Amino acid sequence: MFALKQRVEQTILPSQVVESTRQGIKNLGSLRRVDETAxxxxxxxxxxxxxxxxxxxxxxxxxxxxxxxxxxxGMNEVCGPIYYVFASxxxxxxxxxxxxxxxxxxxxxxxxxxDKFNKALDSSxxxxxxxxxxxxxxxxxxxxxxxxxxxxxxxxxxxxxIT
Numbered sequence: 001m002f003a004l005k006q007r008v009e010q011t012i013l014p015s016q017v018v019e020s021t022r023q024g025i026k027n028l029g030s031l032r033r034v035d036e037t038a039x040x041x042x043x044x045x046x047x048x049x050x051x052x053x054x055x056x057x058x059x060x061x062x063x064x065x066x067x068x069x070x071x072x073x074g075m076n077e078v079c080g081p082i083y084y085v086f087a088s089x090x091x092x093x094x095x096x097x098x099x100x101x102x103x104x105x106x107x108x109x110x111x112x113x114x115d116k117f118n119k120a121l122d123s124s125x126x127x128x129x130x131x132x133x134x135x136x137x138x139x140x141x142x143x144x145x146x147x148x149x150x151x152x153x154x155x156x157x158x159x160x161x162i163t
Contacts, residue, residue: 072117
């Protein structure tokens with residue numbers, strides 16, 4: 001199977017101005033010329049892959065291994081920083097095993113916080129609403145000013161569970 005970047009063809013679409021008259025006739029005019037020689041991203045050498053491809057693979061494998069949870073929006077926000085820490089180490093050995101280390105840490109973390117990503121468990125004692133309530137209770141005790149600011153900001157939002 002080819003890497004995702006090999007399966008997706010990059011194209012640049014030119015812009016046009018559309019005008020209509022009272023009779024409904026439309027005039028199409030070119031807005032600007034597209035520089036087709038400009039390359040938005042550097043092409044990686046054969047055998048190299050972008051960091052996003054590694055994170056994509058970690059998430060893909062995690063989803064296949066943990067079918068009960070699957071992939072839920074926001075997991076990339078958890079996985080990305082974990083991978084970044086391992087991939088940006090100064091020694092080559094740590095960089096070489098960054099994907100495996102990030103996968104292990106991400107999977108271990110998801111065992112602990114996975115319920116917060118399961119919509120069916122949102123209102124359960126292990127769901128994210130319970131975790132948010134715990135955080136807000138802690139903030140109310142430890143940092144009253146921040147707590148009051150958060151409550152003020154979220155007034156009228158869909159986040160009625162904060163107050």
